[in-house]
Amino acid sequence: MSDNQIPFLFDIPTVSQLTDKIKNILEQNFIDILVEGETSNVNQSRNGHYYFTLKDSGASLPCVIWRSTAQRLDINLTDGQQIVVGGDIQVYAPHGRYQMIVSLVQQAGIGKLQQAFEKLKAKLKAEGLFEDHHKKSLPKFPERIGVVTSATGAAFQDIRSTLEKRWPLATVKLYHASVQGVNAAPEIVKGIEYFNSQRNVDVVIIGRGGGSLEDLWPFNEEAVARAVFTSEIPIISAVGHEVDFSISDFVADARAATPTQAAVVAVPDINEIRFLVEDYSKRLEMNTVGAIQLYKEKVANIAKSHALLAVKQKMESARARILTLDQNLKHRTDTLLRNHKEKLTGYQHVLDKKNPNGPLEKGFARIWQEDKWIRTSASFADNKDFDMEWNDGKKKIKRH
Template identity: 80%
Template sequence: MPDKQIPFLFDIPSVAELTEKIKNLLEQNFVDILVEGETSNVNQSRNGHYYFTLKDADASLPCVIWRSTAQRLGINLTDGQQIVVGGDIQVYAPHGRYQMIVNLVQQAGIGKLQQAFEKLKAKLKEEGLFDDTHKVALPKFPERIGVVTSATGAAFQDIRSTLEKRWPLAEVKLYHASVQGVNAAPEIVDGINYFSNHKNVDILIIGRGGGSLEDLWPFNEESVARAVYHCEVPVISAVGHEVDFSISDFVADARAATPTQAAVLAVPDINEIRFMVEDYAKKLEVNTTGAIELYKDKVANMAKSHALLAVKQKMESARSRILTLNEKLEHRTESLVRNRKEHLTKLFHSLDKQNPNEPLEKGFARVWQDGKWIRESKAFKKAAGFDLEWKDAKVTLEE
């Protein structure tokens, strides 16, 4: 017989009671905390709440941003962002699950950002996004230029003023996007995709006017890099670095150190084009004038040459022969027409003589019997009726 189980001598908590103790312990000790990590599995519900996971290499933390907080912060989260969040730990008892209720979102610190930069750079390079084989040549004379940057920043003003000076023929289209903070990357991606999908520009400039690594970080986001890679129009990345590169610089078809340089790369200088056209026009005029004079001299020399004079004499002789033959032909044609006319006249006279009605015209009458013209007396039947025909009437005489 097995030994009887000895009952515990103290109270055993239920699951709910244990969870309540854990809930009190966590919620009382983890208030207004900060934590840094990478966003993943970002999902915004129909009610406007954000549900996502904040992770690093070794652990993950479920997070929630309620709609009112998201509206207050004005954020737009996407996967792959390196951020710092602040808030409280909350235990959801029915699922035995803890999560962070987020009320603050900021860009991560420079150390973590640099690590994330190197990690993403190595990943995308391995995938081939930086390869030159994927880059396309910039159009030489673009008519429409797209710009994705802040409408209120100095970068767009520099780009627009440079384009107006260098290539005023082009139309500039701006897609406003934040260029720093957690909202920037999604807005930049939206701008790139807008121009790529509509194909309403010949070239696209993305960027901003410099800043710290934290300020420039949106252009190091994976979502921006992939949007640049898949863009259907050539892209110039101008993030404002003189020395350092951003991820978008590596992926773009061309890289500019500043927004002004991006505008210089995007379009030709209209003054240079004017000088070039003027130079070509002068060369064309000189070459054309020289060619005309050269051929004029050649023609004059040929006109004086013995061979040309002989040809000219032959042409004159041929011309005289043609005139003579033409006169003979005209004379022969007149004679032929006259002869044919006389012959036709004779034929007309002959036909008139052969006309069976000619006797009637002269007053004679014609005898018909049984529908036949009686030409001889022996063909006339005396006992039968007959018809008499004059030129103006016909009379029937019965038997």
Template identity: 40%
Template sequence: MEKKIYSVTELTRTIKNLLETHLPSLWLEGEVSNYKRHYSQHLYFTLKDANAQIAAVMWRSRAVRLPFEPEDGMHLRVLGNVRVYEQGGRYQIDILQAEPAGVGSLQIAFEQLKARLHAEGLFDDSHKKPLPLFPKRIALVTSPTGAAIRDMLNILSRRAPYVDIFILPVAVQGENAAASIADAIEMCNRHRCADVIITGRGGGSLEDLWAFNEERVARAVFKSRIPVISAVGHETDFTITDFVADLRAPTPSAAAELVVTDKEEWLARLSGQAGRLMQAMRHLLQYKNDQLNRLSESHVMQRWQDRLNQNRQRLDLTHTRLSGAMNQRLLRENNRLQLLERTLRATHPDTLIKRGYSLTLKNGRVVTTVHALKEGDTVETRLADGRFTAQVATIKKDDHHA
């Protein structure tokens, strides 16, 4: 019977096929070590416990949606698929989702961003702008359908009916909320449409209020030339926007009372059409998103995605190797130049003279042999601290140089 002999590639692909087709997506928990965010924004690290470890990778398309930054020593729970990296001949877990074990991912992301922005100075009192005493125009950056805007409009109309109110409707919850809020603040600054901005929403869970903990919103508030009041949630709720804003109000109603002086009450309501349009758009976006998800989960797309991921990893490895090789070459060339410089300095005539040697010249030419001299010649001798002129009286030749 003829023996079946595998090539390394055939064996690796057989193992890859067995692992990737027989192991379903699974949850895995372990400690992060050797964490690295590559320049390509792919995440590479190791998950380990007391007795074993496994390489892990999270591709950029998923990593950008991760609300926190993994760190060495952090315990993670990850959902992923076991994959084989053929070129390296090793298996790894391709991470689809990740969350901290214990403290929630949003809470960790909150603390990480808070510490980073605080270190950058975004919370400093020196950056806080004073509020105008009698604003003529007020911009409300909030949901057009929530209870918060109704409360603020009621209070503003009662306390200051003379004030022009500009409503910039935004989503205050969901995936696009942060971009919506930041765009509205930036647009208000471009067109200088108000003397003061109030941004906020009613209370809710950490997840509900998360848009106001996003870095893009914080930086839009910090860069605003118009004073910004943050009015998010209830009195006990704190967000990143609260720390960056020029004034933090405990509730949206309190913000409306703080921003204007008291005047007669007047009533105003928003059209429900904006709310219905937003709801219809959300349904349409959800429908299209479901279609996209079904397509991305198809077998054909997964195979192409796997090949793309293999090439991404190979590109990252090649980049790392090239960088290391270039650094080694530069180091060797630098050492060679330093050695050459030391040799040239050591053999320079000035260096030899300083050590006690002298240099004799005849008619401006260096004398290297007595055969170039005759009695009566005038020569010049250079020493370390000067020179003198002499006349050759006698010439003696060494026998061994004869």
């Protein structure tokens, strides 16, 4: 302090003292209050506590929901929800910041919800989530149908009964989800993600029965819209209101005004299919009979035609010629066989005359020496054994 500075005439509080004063003022005057806004930066700690920011266009408020409160409220928060929270303002001195300790969570009022709806609708439309080229075709004959709705609501009963009447061949699988309140949107998202991860259905219906804007609000949540958009399985949005559309209606691959209509959109009518099959069968039978009759008449006309008669005459002529050729061939074959047979007989006589066994029968003999027939004296060896062959056998002659 300089020598010319005038000393303070009152006590100066420390940071802690000032913070304590602020803490007392805030915590004594902001007890059991309500505030409305949009959730952002939602984070659930390992201990189960929720930390998030409640915001609007001009300000933000840090909030905490302790685990015991979250369990009591059965709460499940996500970003982008428009809600009303109740609780107390608390100042956390070490960080010099205030936050709201939340003990109550409710859906926001209709005015704020309508504003949030228009804002989100414009945002998603600008991103292209509503474009038709993103929409998937529904299967013509689905065998498995997934439904994301409340197990205790009338919507599922309407869907199931309609499916049983129209298309009893399909299997219906339910994923239970709350369809109103702050927990509904996260549970609907989980249902869509479940069917996509399991790949156990051909089409998914999400929806509920009618209600107020507050009741139907979960189907206007951004998290639900993006889950519908990213789904690889076709989705039918069936939020029970005839006139107004929900955000999920704009994003879904098909929209139905009611859960019952969703079942009608999802499957064909088995009675119509039966009539169609019967009609096709009759038409096929008529066409087949008509074709047969037509070709019969064509064949009859051709049979009477001059061209066919000429063909018949040519065939008869060819048949007669083939018969003549066959007879000639048979005659020539018989003649050749007979001639060859006569020649063979002549050859046999010649062979019989030249057969050496014939002279033996007349008393002649043959001399064999070393298994050779000795025909001349020059071929005979005087000093070797030989065999004498008569008609009745051989005799060996040994030379000494």
